[in-house]
Amino acid sequence: xxxxxxxxxxxxxxxxQFIKNLGSIAGGTALLASTPWLQSFxxxxxxxxxxxxxxxxxIGTGSRGQYHIHNMLEIGHLEIVALxxxxxxxxxxxAALCPKAKTYTDYKKLLDSAEIDGVVIATPLNWHAxxxxxxxxxxxxxxxxxxxxxxxxxxKAIYSAxxxxxxxxxxxxxxxxxxxxxxxxxxxxxxxxxxxxxxxxHWFRNHDWRRPVPSPELERKINWRLxxxxxxxxxxxxxxxxxxxxxxxxxxxxPVSVSGMGDIVxxxxxxxxxxSVNLVYRYADGVKINYESLISNxxxxxxxxxxxxxxxxxxxxxxxxxxDDNSSPAIQxxxxxxxxxxxxAIPAAGPSWxxxxxxxxxxxxxxxxxxxxxxxxSMIGADADGSDLIMSAFAQACITGEQAKNIxxxxxxxxxxxxxxxxxxxxxxxIYFPEEYKIPYMKF
Amino acid sequence: xxxxxxxxxxxxxxxxxSMGKIMGTRFEVILLDKSEDAASAIWHDIQQELMxxxxxxNRFDPESEIAKMNTQAFLHPVAVHPELFQILTDxxxxxxxxxxxxxxxLKDFSKVVLLESDCAVSFLSPEITLDLGAYAKGYALxxxxxxxxxxxxxxxxxxxxxxSILGIGNHPYGNSWKVSVTNPFVHHEVLxxxxxxxxxxxxxxxxxxxxxxxxxxxxxxxxxxxKLVCVVAGNPxxxxxxxxxxxxxxxxxxxxxxxxxxIESFKIYNIx
Numbered sequence: 001x002x003x004x005x006x007x008x009x010x011x012x013x014x015x016x017q018f019i020k021n022l023g024s025i026a027g028g029t030a031l032l033a034s035t036p037w038l039q040s041f042x043x044x045x046x047x048x049x050x051x052x053x054x055x056x057x058x059i060g061t062g063s064r065g066q067y068h069i070h071n072m073l074e075i076g077h078l079e080i081v082a083l084x085x086x087x088x089x090x091x092x093x094x095a096a097l098c099p100k101a102k103t104y105t106d107y108k109k110l111l112d113s114a115e116i117d118g119v120v121i122a123t124p125l126n127w128h129a130x131x132x133x134x135x136x137x138x139x140x141x142x143x144x145x146x147x148x149x150x151x152x153x154x155x156k157a158i159y160s161a162x163x164x165x166x167x168x169x170x171x172x173x174x175x176x177x178x179x180x181x182x183x184x185x186x187x188x189x190x191x192x193x194x195x196x197x198x199x200x201x202h203w204f205r206n207h208d209w210r211r212p213v214p215s216p217e218l219e220r221k222i223n224w225r226l227x228x229x230x231x232x233x234x235x236x237x238x239x240x241x242x243x244x245x246x247x248x249x250x251x252x253x254x255p256v257s258v259s260g261m262g263d264i265v266x267x268x269x270x271x272x273x274x275x276s277v278n279l280v281y282r283y284a285d286g287v288k289i290n291y292e293s294l295i296s297n298x299x300x301x302x303x304x305x306x307x308x309x310x311x312x313x314x315x316x317x318x319x320x321x322x323x324d325d326n327s328s329p330a331i332q333x334x335x336x337x338x339x340x341x342x343x344x345a346i347p348a349a350g351p352s353w354x355x356x357x358x359x360x361x362x363x364x365x366x367x368x369x370x371x372x373x374x375x376x377x378s379m380i381g382a383d384a385d386g387s388d389l390i391m392s393a394f395a396q397a398c399i400t401g402e403q404a405k406n407i408x409x410x411x412x413x414x415x416x417x418x419x420x421x422x423x424x425x426x427x428x429x430x431i432y433f434p435e436e437y438k439i440p441y442m443k444f
Numbered sequence: 445x446x447x448x449x450x451x452x453x454x455x456x457x458x459x460x461x462s463m464g465k466i467m468g469t470r471f472e473v474i475l476l477d478k479s480e481d482a483a484s485a486i487w488h489d490i491q492q493e494l495m496x497x498x499x500x501x502n503r504f505d506p507e508s509e510i511a512k513m514n515t516q517a518f519l520h521p522v523a524v525h526p527e528l529f530q531i532l533t534d535x536x537x538x539x540x541x542x543x544x545x546x547x548x549x550l551k552d553f554s555k556v557v558l559l560e561s562d563c564a565v566s567f568l569s570p571e572i573t574l575d576l577g578a579y580a581k582g583y584a585l586x587x588x589x590x591x592x593x594x595x596x597x598x599x600x601x602x603x604x605x606x607x608s609i610l611g612i613g614n615h616p617y618g619n620s621w622k623v624s625v626t627n628p629f630v631h632h633e634v635l636x637x638x639x640x641x642x643x644x645x646x647x648x649x650x651x652x653x654x655x656x657x658x659x660x661x662x663x664x665x666x667x668x669x670x671k672l673v674c675v676v677a678g679n680p681x682x683x684x685x686x687x688x689x690x691x692x693x694x695x696x697x698x699x700x701x702x703x704x705x706x707i708e709s710f711k712i713y714n715i716x
Binding site for chain 1: 453455456458460462464465470472474476601603605606607609615616617618622623624625626634637638645647674
């Protein structure tokens, strides 16, 4: 564990250093302007608070809550002072991880405690809005898991509360702190792949998405993801990250409409939410996001492809490909053979090899030695995906009181898009972005 | 600019330069035994040179020297860059040595007047357009090969889209660079093998995806035969010119043309 711990600290510092460097290189200010939430997240700012610790509570201590607790235990400038869950086995497991923390079964009582600076909310989706609003009202800083809320009106209420509060509000969009996404999006904004002409995001798994239920009356509590009263299904649980990435890549531009189809194709086990969704989000200029998620076949894994007229970025893998970058297969063979110390004939002699007939593209890494690629298989979270860093940034913000820019807006846009997608699938018609949910941040 | 990349392989002291959209295809070079810094400087020079040559010789670029000449030379004599003039003079010699089968006018080279005293070109027919497609890659290999010699590169492999290749020195684990000729109509079928050592190979022919692109100048007939012509020569321009000319030559013409050249070998593969 020690080496892992050191490793995590090193990752934290190295991204901070990376961000600091961004600010000091030529043009870096402009780059940093496209990721404004990072501006307060530097080594200098961290050293300003070196003696202080944010006192945080975790509300919702299931699998994702415990994942956060593991990350939080590695962060020097916070301490976990309280835990809350109304499901005792989860609360007990969390308490075992942080024995000094007070335990609660009612979050409202936890919010009454003056010894808590901020809360980390990792509850089922239907609880996000009430707890976020109550916590801000109680004067707590708030980190809430994505998505923002179960309903569009709840998102609007949170957005309004955010505008009025002096407290810090974060949502768990960890990719905003993932170096390969930060660099990848900046490369896209710098024209690496040309004009964005399409976006394709998918998330495939082969898993029923169920948790074991000790007794039948706990089904809806434990498998909350499967029922509309507590979940918005694949869109909010998986799609929200991906639609946020699209929004980020498109520079705050938001689709004007969405159409889609959702069905229960395979897991016909009494669940209500779709296990198969296909949607098309359309921007005003005709550029489209194709979104697809299926949880009964994992062949395609998870990917966020940004398609440009000059290249393609696969941001989940941290790779990009260029339209006119195809090395001849013979040359590739020769390079491989020389590395393997093999001398053989390569199939080089032929009528002019024409790059457009070749199907394979050469991958380039966005970040050298990229680690922690998210295969999409984990239901809880991947290593080095920015989850620890966003938590570190939140804890820092709890001390400084400095709200990171754009995070709430990005979470709002992504969640509304997910919920509009669900509406389009439920009503089986094209839904146009409703006026009442537009905010000034959005560009259409 | 990212499509023009140089990749360095530390373990083997090998560099791979790759440049897209040049001379109508992709140029690739493998340089051996040079440090990363040295290879980087050489690659920079190669890219500059290739872009310069493309600007001189690519008739599809309206800004190129040859394109400007093509649009005006029927109206009045056009003074051209001395290097282009020398190339056109060279092409006239090749035209003669190939019994007219290598013809950059694709029609009638006799309608092209080269005015040596003014370094100018004039066309006697409005239908003339000069196209260096069957010459330029060989010329570029010759120029780049000369540069690599100056940089004291002893071992390197250069290729324009697999069809025009120059092997300098040898493969690090062999005594030459070895390439195989593959059947464009049958996947993975090898027709023959060729060793290159300070020699170049040019291949002309038709493939399923690219056919009817070689024209016999006197008849104007497009060649659609299922065959490949491979020419190995010390001089890359000789190889380039001959692979095209021999593609459309009759057996008799081929015999006569080859007497005018000193080449290492040639091979015609008729594909059933």
